Amino acid sequence: MTPSLKSHQSAGILNFSHYSAPMSETSNKVGFVSLGCPKALVDSERILTQLKLDGYDIVPTYEDAEVVVVNTCGFIDSAKQESLDAISEAIKENGRVIVTGCMGKGDDAAAIQALHPKVLSVTGPAAYEEVVGAVHQYVPHSPQHDPYTDLVPPQGVKLTPRHYAYLKISEGCNHRCSFCIIPQMRGDLVSRPIGDVMEEAQRLVNAGVRELLVISQDTSAYGVDMKYRTGFWNGRPLKTRMQELCETLGELGIWVRLHYVYPYPHVDKVIPLMAEGRILPYLDVPLQHGSPEILRRMKRPAAAEKALDRIRSWREVCPDITLRSTFIVGFPGETAADFDLLLDFLREAQLDRVGCFQYSPVKGAPANDLPDPVSDEIKQERWERFMALQQEISTARLQAKVGRTIEILIDEVDEQGAVGRSTADAPEIDGKVYLDGVEGLRPGDFVEAEVTGADEYDLWAG
16 A cells, blocks of 8 residues: 555555656565654665665565565554554465564564564664665575666655655654653664755755655754764755754755654744745644643643743744644543643644544553543543534634635645645645646646635635
8 A cells, every 4th residue: 555644554565656666577575564653654765775775676565575574653552553463464465574663672572473473573663774684684685686777766765755755853762751652662862963864855855855844753852962063064064953954954945844843942943944934834843731730740841831932932933833733631640620721722822733642551651650540431522622622723723814825735636636735734644725627737846826715624725
């Protein structure tokens, strides 16, 4: 299947509809299943690029593959089950399976090996060399591979459509949120040198990418582990820091969208870049709750009242900024009063795009030991109330755009018209803009159109 970039995409072997390089007659064949968030997707892209460089072909069916790699997600229990189901399917359909990703460490890895003793190899996240080495071991690559005829594009193998791509700037996280095990799986923050990031960005732009989505576990913390060391790109010195990265990416002449940005004070410095049109007026800010007590229990790095002050200041500088966030309801100890504070926060913040999850325990997370769990019935009721309020907010904010002319990046074109996204819409997680009856457009084109209608998630334009 074509990969979906939602938080936990459905399992299925990749068909490479976005990467159509011709197959070699001599290279060996690998199947690939990629699960999880965009950060895991980038890991998959790196592994696949190296396999292509080594002369392997990536095939869309289990039966054609000599080995299948499954990149797992281990963030929450439902994602773990999806990963286990994907491994089981690959074992059943092919029999030769290499497992990697977030479930490839600790107890999860042991569970996989106990459940599937025939799995050839199990490695953790970002274990690029180990995965490629395992493929080499079990499917030795052809000595007849010719790097001059079996070409890999300079930007590498991408699992996204050609006109947008994810740009991962760091790995790991220094926070210790009580509900999260990401640091256990991916370690502490490790920032990529800014020169390497910019070189990758330039290669992607040269290949036709029109939108870069900057991702990490904590984009705001970029460079802190390196003490903001000075790097070089095109001979110019650049500090490895969020502000300098955004300034430089803003020179590439494409859309630049920021994800996973904690609301630290220094984020204020990038808001003028949005107001000036150098990067998109869009921030994905993981706020999680509006109650000070619940945020304390979560061990979150920012207080709700400070977040509201920051949101107000951002909108003063850049009135058109789009703010996306995610929240958790039903966290252990969440009282009715805490939940009311969360709803009050929503009303005050007036966020444009919001996701909400019902709390579920994750093996190894400290939150599992907190007292006063919330029942499933109350979680569901609070989730429904939360989503109903946010739909009202989102609907009103989208209705306010009717009559405005907006810039749209086209994602799909068919006989009915085109489907695209505005600057307010990240792929797969936000809304879409529908243009009926238009002609002559292609994916990756930019077009300006007047908004003619809206609902709680999407826009119509013409």
